Structures are given as structure tokens and as C-alpha cells.
Amino acid sequence: MFWTSWFLAVLAIVLAWPVPILLSRAQWPARSPFTAMLLWQAIALAGGLSMIGAMLVYGLEPAGDNLLAGLESLAGMVFNNAPTTVLGFWHIFALSAAALLTAHLVFTLLLTYYKIQRQRHRHRELLALLASPSADGPKTMVLNLDSPVAYCLPGGARSVTVLSDGLMAALEPAELRAVLIHENAHLSQRHHLLLWAFAAWRQALPWLPTTRLAQEAVNSLIEMLADDVALKTESKATLIRAIAIVASGFPAAPAGRLAFGEPELPDADAGLPGATGGTGGTASASTTASRVTRLLSPQPPLPEPLRLAVLAACLLLLAVPTALLVVPGLLG
Secondary structure, X not given: OHHHHHXXXXXXXXXXXXXXXXXXXXXXXXXXXXXXXXXXXXXXXXHXXXXXXXXXXXXXXXXXXXHHHHHHHHHHHHHOOOOOOOOOHHHHHHHHHHHHHXXXXXXXXXXXXXXXXXXXXXXXXXXXXXXXXXXXXXXXXXXXXXXXXXXXXXXXXXXXXXXXXXXXXXXXXXXXXXXXXXXXXXXXXOHHHHHHHHHHHHHHOOOOHHHHHHHHHHHHHHHHHHHHHHOOOOOHHHHHHHHHHXXXXXXXXOOOOEEOOOOOOOOXXXXXXXXXXXXXXXXXXXXXXXXXXXXXXXXXXXXXXXXXXXXXXXXXHHHHHXXXXXXXXXXX
16 A cells, blocks of 8 residues: 555655656647647546545555555444554545545546636527628528637537638638638547646646646647648648638637637636636637648658557556556555
């Protein structure tokens, strides 16, 4: 139990600091955005599991030879008046910290979801007043706005893609198709769920700089994934022109949406997607530049052996802390 807790603590520190920094600076994620997205998710999940697991294992060390035995002993003390195991101050502190951190993470996840849903509900009410259905179908709404605007508002069966009159006038038919395919890819691949999870992670741990790096990376990766879907039917030149036109005149983004020309980045204080429509343009300009550079100077995808190696690393990141917590006596 002692070595298990220390190993998990070290793993949590590594996944919370140097690994995300190195990954955010790497160039290969643009070559295989789906693989990079899986790695970011594995880092976040394994980091949280290791952080909580380290405190839990250390706190339960006097109560049993492994985590399950410790939990059983603790439950007996609490619910069945079993003989009390002497827990030192630091063991009680670790158990309390593990419980509080778990509750904090779960509560923040639910609170972020509630705020996002409330924003999207208000935004739908505004769309009902300000937008009209498009000739392309009921899932597309048109705003009477001169600026080129394109974004999607997730919501299951109520999901819609919103375009402006200015955008439709500025784009050629092929460019407009690329925009619609891009937005539909956001909805079909449920990118809003990824944004929700990483926004909650940043909101829960705002003091951890890597939560910002992870969220910005995820925003950029989902844009690349949607671009890749559009490229299956439209040319690179068409998509580049569409990105440039939308980015040239994109206003403040509406709440709770995924935008074509500007990624959904939260305000540093709000910590949830679409809360203020971006972060002053810096992050969105960087993402747009990365997308255009990626299209202008395409790089081959990661070789299959490297992709398999990254996927294996993802599995290990999730399996190692889980095994240490569940299987008795792996590290003592």
C-alpha cells in the first residue's frame, strides 16, 4: 500500500505537469488529431484517478493490506461498529482530501453541464426570435446579419446549424457546403461532450496551468477533425477560402456553440464553453492559423506503428492506476 500510494502520487504529478506541457508543444497531433484526442482524454482520466487513488490508498494503509480490504475495514468501522483501526492524522487528512476532491470534481462536472445547458436554452430562445429556417432544412437557421457567421448549437434532436445572411452571400456554393459539413461533423462526432469534460476539468482545477493547455489543445483538435470530414468531399482550396472568409469577420461568438471560424474557448473566469464567446481573439486566431497552415502544408498521418504505440500508451495510462487500485499487492 505504501509504495502504491507513492507511485500513484508521482504518476499524478507527471500527468498534471510535464506530460501535458510536452504534448501541447508537440507537432504530431496535427497529423493525427483523433489519436491525439484519445491521448489527451487518457491523460486527464489517468491523472484524476491517480491523484485521488494516491490519497485514498495512503489513507487506508493502516486499515488493510490492499485498497479493497481497507475500504471493507473502513465500512465496517462506519456502518457496523467494527473494531476501530487507529488512523493517524495524515491518514485521516488523506482520506478527507480524497473524498473532497472526488466530490469537487463530480460537482463541477454537473455544474458545468447545468450552466452550458442553461446557456444553450437561452440561445435557442434568441434564435426563435432572430433567425428563420433555412431552405437547406429544419436543422439550419439563418440570421439576418451582415457578418459571416457559422456555428452549431448542440442539443440532440434539437441541434441546429446557424448561418448568417452575410456568410451565405460571401461564400460560393462549394464553400458553403464545406462549412455545413464541418458543422455537421461537430454534431455527429459529439464534440460538445469533449468540450464539456475539459471545460469542467479546467473549472475544477483552475490553478493547474495544464488544464488550460489541455482545453486549448482539444478545441484545436476538434476543429481539425471537422476539417478532415469536410475534406472528404470538398477541396483544400475551398475549405481554406471558407475558413478565411469566416475568420475575417467573425463577431463575438454566441453562448454554448461550436463555431466554424472560431473555436469554443471559455472565459478564464467562467470556465465553460461559449461563456463569453472566446478569449479576446488570441486563441481563436492561433487555432485558425494552425488549421490553415495544416491545410496549406499537409503532413502525412503518423505511421501505423506510431499510432499503435500512442494507443497502447493510452491503454497503459488507464490500466496501470486502475490495476494498482484494484489488484492487491502489486507494489506492496
